[in-house]
């Protein structure tokens with residue numbers, strides 16, 4: 610049975626999309642059948658996986674508003690073992706269009722119901738907000754991974770995120786768990802990165818992945834080539850990091 614993981618943090622630029630793309634791709638490399646669901650109108654995960662987001666018609670938006678079946682919105686085998694439901698700027702309209710819908714928090718859950726068993730993992734990239742889109746992701750998910758950037762304001766907003774996750778758990782999805790926190794953009798040359806890791810460990814009572822994703826320029830370059838890191842530079846420290854994270858994510862389920 611498939612496991613649905615939301616990659617969420619309402620703080621912008623912390624590595625949600627980078628983690629979605631590369632965790633998904635490293636899981637696929639290990640033989641897992643993966644569906645990536647881009648739930649961010651920015652469409653960074655869509656373009657990072659080599660899809661021209663401005664030239665696609667069937668996206669998660671069309672599926673959410675009921676214009677298309679979700680099956681019609683899946684782009685199959687963009688890489689071995691990896692399918693994607695893309696997103697583009699149209700998705701920013703979903704918020705308003707869902708306002709009057711009774712199922713508004715459950716739309717994604719309902720759409721994914723019959724789909725998840727065809728995959729080992731469904732990875733949902735969330736937008737940088739605690740909007741109805743993120744609530745949909747948390748309602749559909751079995752668990753959440755929270756990327757935290759190794760910078761001074763790392764913990765800012767985390768309390769709010771944890772509160773939102775708790776609320777969703779109470780009201781919409783009682784099986785939701787926080788799978789873990791993963792540090793991103795760790796710079797071994799600075800004391801700051803180390804201090805942030807220590808500080809978060811001391812102050813956040815959550816599972817923290819042993820894997821720490823390093824700051825690696827190859828990870829920043831890869832999306833402009835439309836390639837996940839294991840294809841763009843298989844030996845880079847970024848690829849090594851995301852492979853290790855994939856191992857931990859697989860182990861969590863066992």
Ligand SMILES: Nc1ncnc2c1ncn2[C@@H]1O[C@H](COP(=O)(O)OP(=O)(O)OP(=O)(O)O)[C@@H](O)[C@H]1O
Pocket residue numbers: 620621622623624625626627628649651653735736737793794795822823824825826828829830847
């Ligand atoms: N480990 C890393 N090393 C170097 N650059 C990185 C790393 N992780 C992410 N980046 C870069 O940092 C920027 C922000 O990352 P990303 O887009 O993954 O964050 P995000 O949380 O998805 O942002 P948003 O909130 O806008 O959706 C991007 O330019 C990305 O290429």
Ligand SMILES: [Mg+2]
Pocket residue numbers: 625626627649651653654734735
């Ligand atoms: Mg993003």
